[in-house]
Ligand SMILES: Nc1ncnc2c1ncn2[C@@H]1O[C@H](COP(=O)(O)OP(=O)(O)OP(=O)(O)O)[C@@H](O)[C@H]1O
């Protein structure tokens with residue numbers, strides 16, 4: 001019985017004033033509580049208080065939604081979302097919980113136990129969740145479902161606002177907890193492309209803020225990724241496939257692979273590392289790419305080193321169709337076509353040490369959305385590396401200025417500098433060592449440049465081979 005129904009003899013006006021005072025006190029307590037009591041405890045106390053005063057709501061007609069584990073032949077998205085969302089609503093009144101973790105999870109996670117109830121509130125609506133695991137006749141597996149009950153008149157708001165809220169909250173929670181996977185293919189020499197993707201957790205620590213690269217360029221990349229993520233509807237409207245392509249180029253050790261890891265960590269996208277030397281035909285490539293998932297990055301490293309990728313022929317000299325071999329044009333056509341049919345939110349990244357060696361088809365405007373030059377280390381990049389490997393105070397070290405001057409002319413990679421900075425903890429020793437390293441490097445570079453010039457001059461002196469009609473004909477015949 002509610003408190004109000006226990007006072008039948010009181011006049012209506014007194015009842016009304018008691019009612020309004022109680023509501024006022026509740027509002028006041030609630031606003032004070034918001035400041036000092038943690039949210040979960042607050043919800044619990046509020047619900048208890050609310051129930052004691054107004055348990056007349058229990059007599060209102062209620063509706064129960066049954067949210068099954070499966071919907072048709074697939075998993076029920078609402079069930080999955082509730083399983084992610086509800087553990088965040090566990091209050092001290094919960095008496096039994098499931099607890100556990102997988103080998104890779106860092107902390108113990110909790111989940112609802114059979115028969116347990118969780119009370120939630122949304123927009124003034126009180127909602128009761130219950131997990132039910134029931135044995136189903138003739139089936140080896142028990143039937144698992146949630147019962148979500150609330151006052152019937154709120155049905156539309158629950159379906160149209162509360163459930164979508166659960167779906168988006170769960171998405172956000174999964175995003176925060178997501179462990180990024182690195183997929184590589186099991187090596188397969190079979191023509192049928194039968195090798196599946198194998199995966200491990202990508203625990204690469206690279207992040208944008210630890211990456212030594214030009215500040216403006218870094219910002220441009222981050223802004224581009226943000227814009228890309230937020231433009232689902234835009235891509236749909238303009239009839240473009242929701243994908244983005246980046247070409248990273250620069251000498252070894254300038255951070256191309258680190259940038260890929262930073263992008264993956266930033267977007268929380270899985271990475272598919274595509275080793276082209278294991279793929280023998282366009283049709284095999286297609287099968288492999290189709291088996292990748294949405295919200296992922298497909299990486300093809302050192303694209304210039306792959307001989308097949310230098311071949312643009314649609315038709316072989318001997319007339320074989322390009323389906324039977326891997327060609328650059330086959331790959332590009334497929335990458336352009338793939339996403340429209342079965343892929344969403346994809347990023348493709350090619351890397352190369354030699355942009356000048358790449359086939360023009362790959363560099364054509366519109367093919368790769370951004371060409372990102374990863375260059376030798378700059379004084380700006382050096383500061384970031386010092387903060388990473390020593391401390392940000394070490395940037396004020398007396399040797400810093402001289403080092404920065406040498407970095408400008410040394411053609412030294414961030415990887416080389418990182419290696420020097422890892423040699424100890426004492427900034428005096430480490431920066432002194434780096435200074436010596438840079439001086440040697442500059443000397444070495446001068447010697448190499450002199451030698452390269454000598455070779456060039458000698459080559460220029462060599463007599464040029466005379467082209468004969470016959471040799472051209474022989475080449476053609478082969
Ligand atoms: N720009 C950078 N910022 C921070 N660290 C870097 C950077 N570039 C290189 N490093 C360091 O050097 C290591 C090697 O760099 P990385 O593998 O990213 O270079 P890469 O450009 O991919 O080289 P390659 O062309 O040989 O594949 C990284 O693990 C990182 O420690």
Ligand SMILES: [Mg+2]
Nearest residue numbers: 256257258301
């Ligand atoms: Mg690399």
